Amino acid sequence: MHFLAPALALFAVLVVAPPIIHLIGRQHAERRRFAAVVFLRRALERVARRHRLKQIVLIALRALAIAAVPLLLAKPFVERPSQLPASSAASQSAVIVLDNSLSMSFRSGSETLLDRAKARASELVHELGPDADAGLVLATGGRTVALTADRKQLAKAIRDVRATFLPTDLLSAVARAEELLQHASHLQRRVYVISDLAAHGLSGHAAPTENNIEYIDVTEAAPRNNLAIIDLRVDVENGGGMAVAIEIANFSDAAAKQLPVTLKVAGKAVARAFIDLDAHEKSLKRFKVEVDSGKQETVAVEAQIGADALKEDNTRLAVFSPSRRVRVLLVDGDPRDARRADELFYLQAALQEAARVDGTLQVRTSTVDRLSSVDLAQVDVVAMANVKYPIDSVELRLFVERGGGLLVSFGDNVDVEAANQSFGDLLPAELQAVRGAEGGRPESLALLPTQHPLAISLGAELADKSGLGAVQVSRYVLFRAPRKDAVELFRLSSGAPALLERRVGKGRVLAYCSTLDRDWNDLPIQPIFLPLIEQIVRSLGGGDSGETPRTGIVGRSYEVALADVDRVSVAWPSSRSKTFNLQKGMLQFSEGDEAGIYQIKKVTGETVAAFALGISPDESDLKPATLTSAPKLEAASLGPFKRSVELWHALGAALLLLLLGEAIVTRR
Amino acid sequence: MRSFEFLDPTALSKLGNLELRARTIVEGALAGLHRSPHHGSSVEFAEHKEYSPGDEIKFIDWKAYGKFDKYYIKRFEEETELSAYFLIDSSASMGYAGKAASKLDCARTITAALAYFLLKQQDQVGLVVFDEKLRAYLPPRARGGQLHELLRKLETLQAIGRSDLERALTYVSEVAKRRSLIVVLSDLFGSEQADEKEWQGLRHLLLSLRAMKHDVAVFQILDDDELTLPFSGTSLFEAMEEGSELLVDPDETRRAYRREIDRFVASYQQRFAEGDVEYHLVRSSDSPIDVVRDFLSGPLRRIR
Incomplete structure (x- = not known):
């Protein structure tokens, strides 16, 4: 418990007054010579327990009532754990940076971290001061909601946020949030970063900032164990076969024993193995697969490991195209x-x-x-x-x-x-x-x-x-x-x-x-x-170079040289497609936001190439950020936050009840 | 309304002369009664009384009927042979005085008044003063100086010690050879803790007295304070007989105390009734005149 005026609370020592008065009163009791003392004694025996209890209750009530007065004047309050920083209730201009990167798909209990982050963001919007305005920035660089006092619009925008396969860039997101705050109407300006605060999202150099940045860690310091396939390379084996190398990382503090690794080609499981991985160890698992030399078409290669809390990085796809001689x-x-x-x-x-x-x-x-x-x-x-x-x-x-x-x-x-x-x-x-x-x-x-x-x-x-x-x-x-x-x-x-x-x-x-x-x-x-x-x-x-990258990373630019075409359409794994113009025979594709195989097609519909985009290996490493270059992270409290709860209203009510109780007990 | 009705115990106590006080009380009591309260079958005619159902027909005065056309009963002065023993408890508890006179004062006044009356009737009156011991004894006599002797002893009484009624009654049973009236004036404290076995001893003694044709009347004298516990504020009560102390908040204890004292009074009332003993609860604030009048008009008449 804390007090706004702690000096006044010292008067609570008066709590000892009623017992002292009681004891002094006993010593100064009036002496009476009386003939029927024996009946008094008998009566006292009958009521002694009740009388003693009443005395104790009365003394306690009076002591508490006396103590309550200075405590009331001292304005007590307690700090209780909160999911949100205390500043959220202030009148301010705030921008919420919501992390919807891949690592936020990590499942904690029955919900993902993104579900939790959205809930926190909604609570934050709800708790903002009555005249506050707020905006929304996504940590993956997606849609931005400018500062608005329309809470419904903001709440809807938060509800509409979906999980992505994209990597986190919190520093850029914070920079964009600060741009929004440049024209804010309030003097108090804050950026609330709601994220898993994994180290990969806070790497790089942070620009100095004038605004207050509050970090809300939705992992709640829970363990972030994760196993992931961080690379899948498919090369042409001498003689036309397929050489597959699967790199698996254990980002956990515990070793993984007998982790199943499955290789699928064209949707069909062709190999399976089990590996042991120590904590924070990486391992390369190689497979050699025979491919029908007569077939020249591209096939999808898929690697899988056992399930864990972040299932998205337990699967990785690659494209294998038999090289032309x-x-x-x-x-x-x-x-x-x-x-x-x-x-x-x-x-x-x-x-x-x-x-x-x-x-x-x-x-x-x-x-x-x-x-x-x-x-x-x-x-x-x-x-x-x-x-x-x-x-x-x-x-x-x-x-x-x-x-x-x-x-x-x-x-x-x-x-x-x-x-x-x-x-x-x-x-x-x-x-x-x-x-x-x-x-x-x-x-x-x-x-x-x-x-x-x-x-x-x-x-x-x-x-x-x-x-x-x-x-x-x-x-x-x-x-x-x-x-x-x-x-x-x-x-x-x-x-x-x-x-x-x-x-x-x-x-x-x-x-x-x-x-x-x-x-x-x-x-x-x-x-x-x-x-x-x-x-x-x-x-x-005109053959496959053997080194031409047929894999890329979600969220990063992917470039591929294409002969004899000026315009192609790219089909996403989810089947949506978009047309692109080639620059000097090169397709520069930077809109890949899904993990999986993308098809490049001529305008006639003929598939000319395929490539796979995988999740950034950084996203699989969920280790928390250290006090590095995150803006003001050194001074930030990552929670659990504390919130002041004023007690003097309850104390005032309690005082009234004490006085009422004292009156009732006295009259009984 | 007679002027005696206004004599309250406090006013009476201010009459320093006990004899005067006794006379005043008796005259006051008699003023409320018929002029001649002692009636019997003596040969000396005393008065006429209008007939009422229940009166014996043989005492109807037919001559008076002839004169007045109403039935009158002839009543006669009785020749008294009564001996009365007044047993006064002078234990320390009898010294308690609330707003009225002390209980011992009250006992002293009642005794003086009744003795005065009885001696006037040529009855013999004796006195036993007791606490845990017998403090004084005046054998019953009817001679003229007996009243002064008795009053002198009453005036010198001091409330000290504990009470032992059984011892006093035992003594009286030994000295009272003829049919007597035994009047006990006590607060009965001291025996309040008597268990059933001890009460049986007292009861046996009372039955013995009744068997000896003695009549027993008990005046239990209690102060109003003892009946109601009117005090307020935590007090340290000091027992008058044992000297023990008890810290009590009367406000908290009053209800339970009253239950205890009521139970105490009721138990004696019931026990004396069972032992054919006249019992009177007297508050020290009660008018002695009323007390004496009640006694003269009731029990004493029956005894005679």
Whole structure:
């Protein structure tokens, strides 16, 4: 119990007055000589118990009544636990940040955390001061309700909030709430964050804030144990099979024993295993699944683990698309007896390694002289390394226009004029001259910002210091100005284009300014060489790159390169769909808010690709936020909150009852 | 209305002379009675009384009937041979005085008045004063100096000690050789705790007295305070006989106390009735004149 005027409460010690007066009264009782004392004694024996009880009751009533007066004047109150902070009843402008992210689907008892959060939000709206106005912001970035005094509208908006698969971004939500409060009518402005306050929702840097932020933790400090599939990778196994890797995390404080893991392909369970996971441990479970090589269509792969309080992350989907075999013809422009000196030594080695790994590349070699005898219809990609021109390029042109891919690299055999005459119109840019590095200092390569699949799949590796930056180019072919339809992918440190691509007919031509052996540069001995060459060949061959991401994360942007289409429609797992225009052959899809498989279709309805969006692994980790960068979280009380309950009204009533009781008992 | 009716006990107590007080009371009592209260079958004619049903026909005065055409009964002065013993309880509890005179004073006044009357009738009057012991004894006599002797003893009485009525009655049973009237004046405190066995002893004694043709009358004298417990405020009550103390809130205890005292009075009333003993409850605030008158007109007439 607390008091507004505690000094007055000290007078409650007067509670001892009635007993003292009683005792003093006994000592000062009037003495009477009386003859019939024996009858008094008998009478007293009869009424003694009742009399003593009455005395005690009277003394107690009087003592309590006396004590009640100073306590009443001291204005007592108690603090009782509350689901909401005490500030909620104030007159204010308030914005409620309601977390409807995936982690709020965590089930606690018979309700989800979102159900509880909505209930808290509704209570909050109900309890706001009579002239308060309030708004609503969703922590997943959804709909916003501006400040309004219309409680019904706000209550309806809260009721309409649905659980999502989206990740939490409380800091952004708080920032949006503060924007709403900028034009608030009240001086008291508060942001109420109703969330599970998991650490993943409060990561990042919080901007300083002037407003009061109240955090309401709907987990009520209950354990947040969760098991989740945080990744599902499906790769092509050498020979055409499927290699599945399921990453499972135990975000609990307790170990999980014999956790069932089920793999389904096309809706049919094909494998099942049991794993043990220690607390806070992650584990990778691999499966190999045979796939009918005759079938080329995309299939859905689904991984499942046993149920827990957050069921949404117990299932994860991926898309498996059997890779199309790419047939590559390597044309050796400078064959040598010594294998290491051969122009194709590095190129052939790189592609054969890739072919060995997944079996979807078929590599064979030829020379310029024998090129005319090759049936290009049986080839998907032609790589011409340091070829001496002129050559007959008619077949080559037809090959490209029909959809073939052509990779051209240069070397000591290059004759700029002859090359331009032979197939300069095929190249992304005509050749100008052969140059050495300026000042004798070798030049390096750099990746240009682009949405090309090559950049998307290998962007991080290429941009790494050990990637293109490590390549030293001592001699190269200087291109003339690239054609308008050409795309510059790599550039030399001098600024000259290094790798150019151009679409010709249904095919594409890629020109690299230097050699694919070590004569003019050291690219072939750099770690990036092997994946780069493989990607280039797969890209030109139109097959699955093997690295093209067919999975993404709900709430994040997903990009996919699509050939031969400008406009597609995307069908959500829930069957709703929307049409998108492609930018330079790229679909940028950032509206994925469901977990599952999305279908990309041409306007004609033909499915051209599919991808799966999974839940952000961060959302599965429900560990509570620590005192990090959340705005004012350091000073915040996460509850249970306390609310003052004034007692003096009840005490006043009690005093009246005490006085009434005293009067009644006295008269009896 | 006679002037004696206005003599209340307080006014009487202010009459210091006990003899004067006795005479005043007796005259007051007699004023309310027929002039000659003692009637019997003596040979000396006393008066006429108008006949009323129940009177013996043999005493009808036919001559008077001839004169007045009404029936008159002839009544005669009786020759008295009565001895009266007045047993006065002088224990400490008899000294209690509320607003009226003390109970001992009340007993003293009643005794004096009755003794005065009886001696006037040539009866013999004796006195026994007792507490737990016999404090004084005056043998019954009818001679002229007996009244003064008795009054002198009454005036010197002091309320001390406990009460032992049985001892006093035992003594009287031994000394009273002829038919006597034994009058007990006591608050009967001290024997209030008597159990049935002890009461049986007292009852046996009373029956013995009755068997000896004695008549017994008991005046239980109680103060109004003792009957009603009118006090208020927590008080420390000191017992007058035992000296013990008791802290009591009279307001809280009054009802239970009255039940106890009523039960006490009723039990003696019933027991004396069973023992053929005349019983009178006298409040010390009662007018002695009324008390004496009632006694003279009732029990004493029957005894004679």
